[in-house]
Amino acid sequence: MTTYRPQFAFPPPPYGYDDEQFSYSFDGSTVPLLNAAIAAGQPANNIILLLEADAPFIARGLKIQLGTAASTLWFQLKTPRGDYMQVVPVPIALYAGLGGGAPIAGELIVPFDAEIECPSGSNWTLYLYNPTAGNVNPPAVTLFGVKRRQCGAGFQATDRRRAA
Numbered sequence: 001m002t003t004y005r006p007q008f009a010f011p012p013p014p015y016g017y018d019d020e021q022f023s024y025s026f027d028g029s030t031v032p033l034l035n036a037a038i039a040a041g042q043p044a045n046n047i048i049l050l051l052e053a054d055a056p057f058i059a060r061g062l063k064i065q066l067g068t069a070a071s072t073l074w075f076q077l078k079t080p081r082g083d084y085m086q087v088v089p090v091p092i093a094l095y096a097g098l099g100g101g102a103p104i105a106g107e108l109i110v111p112f113d114a115e116i117e118c119p120s121g122s123n124w125t126l127y128l129y130n131p132t133a134g135n136v137n138p139p140a141v142t143l144f145g146v147k148r149r150q151c152g153a154g155f156q157a158t159d160r161r162r163a164a
Contacts, residue, residue, distance in 0.1 A: 053121035080122035
């Protein structure tokens with residue numbers, strides 16, 4: 001199991017909040033559209049990666065993995081704010097690392113330069129494209145970061161200060 005450590009030092013959460021390390025994993029068992037192979041030369045668009053509605057999520061890193069082989073798929077990712085992480089689809093192989101001498105797509109976590117705030121219950125959108133002549137299975141996607149939760153006593157103290 002890979003332990004995620006942020007690339008940058010992030011300031012502590014505002015008074016009355018607590019950050020809990022969290023990761024979202026999406027694969028064929030949690031997202032039905034990631035369970036079917038993508039046909040040759042075809043896209044798989046608007047794959048919704050739904051976040052839980054219990055607390056806002058602060059995304060700080062991404063991992064895309066396709067089993068034990070280097071992926072030939074291209075991808076594009078849209079944040080909950082509607083911003084695209086890449087201007088155009090890029091090869092997943094750009095995210096490859098070396099594991100025992102064999103390239104494995106998604107072995108490493110790619111940190112975000114700036115954290116991305118995701119409202120509770122929001123979603124990311126994944127776009128995949130298969131430029132090859134054969135069918136290719138979709139990857140697993142993991143978002144790393146923290147859930148920002150309100151603390152009981154701190155939240156009440158903050159509310160009292162605002163009311164005064």
